[in-house]
Amino acid sequence: MQTTNSRLEEQAKTFNERLDNAARVIMGVQKSVGEMSEIGRNMRDLQEFLRSPKLRGNIGEQVLKELLTQMLPKQKFHLQYAFKSGAIVDAAVTTSGGVIPIDSKFPMENFKKMMGAENEADKKMYEKEFARDVKKHMDDISKKYILTDEGTIDFALMYIPSENVYYEICNAEGLWEYGQEKRVLPVCPSTFYAFLQSILMSFEGQKIESQAREILSAIRAVEKDYFKVEEGLGVLGKHLNNASNMMSQVFSSFSTLGQKISTTRRLGKETHEDVSKLASDEPEVKEISMPVN
Secondary structure (H helix, E strand, O other): OHHHHHHHHHHHHHHHHHHHHHHHHHHHHHHHHHHHHHHHHHHHHHHHHOOOHHHHHHHHHHHHHHHHHHHOOHHHEEEEEEOOOOOEEEEEEEEOOEEEEEEEOOOOHHHHHHHOOOOHHHHHHHHHHHHHHHHHHHHHHHHHHOOHHHOEOOOEEEEOOOHHHHHHHHHOOOHHHHHHHOOEEEEOHHHHHHHHHHHHHHHHHHHHHHHHHHHHHHHHHHHHHHHHHHHHHHHHHHHHHHHHHHHHHHHHHHHHHHHHHHHHHHHHHHHHHHHHHHHHHOOOOOOOOOOOO
């Protein structure tokens, strides 16, 4: 009995410990469920918040601003860029080829209805409504912001803050082709990042091109100086050649003069010797006394 009681007490103790652990786990799960419920409420609040097109547009503009600020130099882009017509685009990137207008659009209403459609007929209907919304945005951007007479390039970017909406635009039949026809290119955060990278590369290319022009200009200046030095060396070489020829002539004349002087001295010496010899060879003249009368 004692052994049985001891075993029962141990089993009861173990069982109570397991119950305590299970209770703690259940309390943790309840806490997690409460947090998930709070997150769900926050998500619903956010969805309610995003029902306003104005607020969605502000969020899209803010995200666009952050991307531009992080990727491009401040002097290369402008926010709320105004045209002479009074139209204001969300952002404009300045390049050597012209201004690239960028406008943020967030067509969510019919997209959400299309995603939540309960039957195929409703989904088709909302797809048409969504396509109509996107085409209207493209028409507005093309008409209001592609102004080549004010320095823009011949296309504009329609920034879509939502990746899901962007992919639906890409996959929808005819929407991408319609954008090409209107010269409007839809971009999302990921593709816009790649586009900004290409713009940065073009800026670097322009910088390298500018530096290359400076280098070529310096090389041309050095080339001109080289030709000037070459011309001066040619003139100096001629003068040195003339001087060398003159020195040769002078040395030759000097040598000839020396030879003449030597010859003259030799002739003079020989003449003197001959005269002396002749004088020594003359007969002795004796004095003749004349008688004095």
